[in-house]
Amino acid sequence: GENVEQHPSTLSVQEGDSAVIKCTYSDSASNYFPWYKQELGKRPQLIIDIRSNVGEKKDQRIAVTLNKTAKHFSLHITETQPEDSAVYFCAASLRSNDYKLSFGAGTTVTVRA
Amino acid sequence: DTGVSQNPRHKITKRGQNVTFRCDPISEHNRLYWYRQTLGQGPEFLTYFQNEAQLEKSRLLSDRFSAERPKGSFSTLEIQRTEQGDSAMYLCASSLARPVGPYEQYFGPGTRLTVT
Numbered sequence: 001g002e003n004v005e006q007h008p009s010t011l012s013v014q015e016g017d018s019a020v021i022k023c024t025y026s027d028s029a030s031n032y033f034p035w036y037k038q039e040l041g042k043r044p045q046l047i048i049d050i051r052s053n054v055g056e057k058k059d060q061r062i063a064v065t066l067n068k069t070a071k072h073f074s075l076h077i078t079e080t081q082p083e084d085s086a087v088y089f090c091a092a093s094l095r096s097n098d099y100k101l102s103f104g105a106g107t108t109v110t111v112r113a
Numbered sequence: 114d115t116g117v118s119q120n121p122r123h124k125i126t127k128r129g130q131n132v133t134f135r136c137d138p139i140s141e142h143n144r145l146y147w148y149r150q151t152l153g154q155g156p157e158f159l160t161y162f163q164n165e166a167q168l169e170k171s172r173l174l175s176d177r178f179s180a181e182r183p184k185g186s187f188s189t190l191e192i193q194r195t196e197q198g199d200s201a202m203y204l205c206a207s208s209l210a211r212p213v214g215p216y217e218q219y220f221g222p223g224t225r226l227t228v229t
Contacts, residue, residue, distance in 0.1 A: 004155075006155075034217065034218075036220075042222065043116075043117075043204070043220045043221055043222045043223060044156065044204070044220045045220070046217055046218070046219065049217065089155045089156070091155070098216065099144065099146065099161050099163075099168070099169070099208075099216075100158045100161070100169070101148075101156070101158060101218060102158070103154075103155025103156050103157070104155055105153070105154055105155055106153070106154070106155050
């Protein structure tokens with residue numbers, strides 16, 4: 001099955017700085033890569049996703065890049081704010097099993113005021 | 114609230130007891146998923162339904178686990194003879210299946226199970 005690794009496990013940034021989280025995946029047949037944000041005690045929320053026919057996607061302060069050759073994708077948060085503090089999960093699914101998301105272990109992001 | 118809902122939100126049970134959780138998906142979503150999340154980890158896929166049909170079960174889902182979606186709307190996840198290792202957050206998600214996937218999955222708030 002698909003194996004997704006996520007780094008770093010924790011990330012502390014000064015408010016206003018950028019945060020970058022990286023994920024690698026094992027199966028080159030993966031074609032869908034969503035990112036979820038989970039605040040303490042709350043549900044995972046889809047914040048952005050990218051499909052394998054696209055190299056980059058941006059939505060206001062967040063962006064995701066995909067490198068299919070290297071099998072890695074990254075989440076970029078610019079101009080971080082205290083409300084960006086949360087656990088972020090990357091995930092991937094295969095073209096043949098598009099219902100099954102394989103998640104990374106998560107990155108705890110802390111934005112220091 | 115038009116999102117995915119789950120009940121109960123918390124369940125404490127003694128080892129060996131049976132428990133049942135309910136998930137109500139977003140109303141027009143025909144796909145429903147169950148995941149399990151343990152502390153410090155991402156969600157792990159357990160099973161999914163398209164309408165009322167259960168189409169895949171993870172090997173994580175032992176014989177003590179059973180899931181149903183009898184009318185293609187809400188779903189239940191039952192754990193029989195609970196063990197301490199079953200303690201986790203059980204998350205439900207739903208999505209709308211379109212002719213061409215993949216499909217965005219939207220999660221419920223989860224049911225936190227503690228087995229004592």
